[in-house]
Amino acid sequence: MNNLADTLGRPMRSLRLSVTDRCDLRCRYCMPEEEYVWLPRESILEYEELATLVDVFTGFGVERVRLTGGEPLLRRDLDVLVRTLAEKPGVRDLAMTTNGLQLARYAEPLQRAGLRRVTVSLDTLREERFEYLTGRPRFDAVMEGIRASLSVGFDAVKINAVVMRGFNDDELCDMVEFGRESGVEVRFIEYMDVGGATTWKADTVVTRVEMLQSIGRRFGRVEPCERTDSAPADRFRLPDGTIFGIISSTSEPFCASCDRSRLTADGQWYTCLYAAKGVDLKTPLRSGANARELSEIIASVWKNRADRGAEERLNVSDRTAFVPVSALKGDSRLEMHTRGG
Secondary structure (H helix, E strand, O other), X not given: OOOOEOOOOOEOOEEEEXXXXXXXXXXXXXXXXXXXXXXXXXXXXXXHHHHHHHHHHHOOOOOEEEEEOXXXXXXXXXHXXXXXXXXXXXXXXXXXXXXXXXXXXXXXXXXXXXXXXXXXXXXXXXXXHHHHHHOOXXXXXXXXXXXXXXXXXXXXXXXXXXXXXXXXXXXXXXXXXXXXXXXXXXXXXXXXXXXXOOOOEHHHEOOHHHHHHHHHHHHOOOEEOOOOOXXXXXXEEOOOOOEEEEEOOOOOOOHHHOOEEEEOOOOEEEOOOOOOOOEEOHHHHHOXXXXXXXXXXXXXXXXXXXXXXXXXXXXXXXXXXXXXHHHHHHOHHHOHHHHOO
16 A cells, blocks of 8 residues: 655545436535536446546555445446445445435445445425425435435444524534434534535534534533544534534634545546546546556645645635636536535
8 A cells, every 4th residue: 555645744545436416406505506517428437437446546545435426326226336345455434425315215235235334414304494405395205215224234324414504503403312313423514615505605604613502502511522533523422422523614624634535427536625626537547547557647646735725715805605606607517516525
């Protein structure tokens, strides 16, 4: 294994692997439009191509792979890719983030294929709010998917909830209760000004400090858990032992310890969520580049990586949405549903 560090000494340990840019929801903070310019189907990497690139990344120390989209369960025969990746000795942790709509159908075959962990994006427990936020009346399908995931034996099932002031910030304690009762770990995410969050405003962000205060008033003293990895969430424990997490990318970013990068479904590699451009790995791959040649490309980029996107955004005065609608319509890869969020 050739361990690799960037200019800030950060290793490369985690890869978010987007398998499609398509999604079957239209969440207002991510994909607010009904129609998008989708990536051409012929540009989408085949499973064998994705597996080849994962081999190169694991050669540099990547050991955690997370399947994302768009919505990954819209990609046909995803269990085939899962089985291939799960059999690779370098992949120690194979997870997936999903909106949960198709999860009841696919949870069991994915678990059998070797998927270890599942995270479901669910921002509200109220059916009418869910429909307003996502543009689809599919709340029951998500809940069914969560139940299915809990029943098939994944190592962990988590929920990601983006917290937005004036929309769902009154549900923090309800979400904690749901997590405790159902056996899932809830992770609250500060609302970020990336990609499709074109109506983002600073006053809609509920900070980690505010979340902890709200939860503490209801449940009592909140204690931080000791960190054991470089995961983006800070974890906390309630007096009864309930664990929840907070990802404070907006108010207290963790750029200094960020060891993750993102590969789009069409082979563009991004070393920061806020990066304006990616590195094309598809073209050399399809032109016959071997593992050594692909490794040289990746190494040259990571060794020069100095990304601190979220930290730099803290210093922006009159901060608004990171990417205007006009720019998004001109480049679909600026969308979070394309680069895997």
